[in-house]
Amino acid sequence: MISRRFKNLEEGLERLEMEAQKVGLKVNRAKTQYLFSSRKSTTGNNKFIELNGNKYERCDKFKYLGVLVTKDNEMKEEIKARIAAGNRVHQDSLKVMKSHNLSRNLKIKVYRTVVRPVVMYVSETWTMTAAEEELLKRWERKVLRKIFGATKEDG
Template sequence: MEFSRTPNLVGDMDFGGSKLEAVSTFKYLGSTITSHNMIQEEVRLRIAAGTRCSWALDNILRSRNLSRPTKTQIYTAIIRPVVLYRCETWALTRQLENILEVFQRSILRRIWGPVWDDGATIMN
């Protein structure tokens, strides 16, 4: 990967007869690094991984044999770490925080069900 103020300045390189391709993104230690250092791609991929994890646990999260607090602990112990892996290095904007909160609410909504306000009904 090349980092430069002018894109495509370096391009592909040859080292001892081996050609190294210039790429715009790559995975390093489980994190996606982009040439423009944009964290949106990493957050998008982390949410996709969390969604895959939640669907793998779907039969557990929808089970009537487990209590809701137990399911919430499963979310906290298994799904949330998948999404927030290496998040301490992220410089989040309010937009990215909202995206992460939407994901969290969708999982918790699946565990706890719809919220009923006083006097309000949910229409089908």
């Protein structure tokens, strides 16, 4: 469960248990955790919350639909993970990128359709700082330098 207010979190957990019982399901208390999301470090310091005699543990980050969600809503870890995934895909396609039989335009198409989407997945939702934006630009320049190869200065 994700919530910005502790009271909403408790209400959400209560609703989850009630709705699960209606269809004959049980909430696994050992696996159920909560994430308190806030930019302020003073709120939500409870390690556990108790609801109907059950304790639920707080987590600081988790993957939700393939995206890393953190307690302070920062994207730095997600961007680094995306760049690492992009590097893995780029390494896998290195044989294609180094081939002299393929044109530069084809290599650019491979980059735009295979490598770049791995890094840019859900990037529309990211709130980035200038440093994080520079990190992405630096990664893209590195990949493009490998595609275009070495160049001579002054011609």
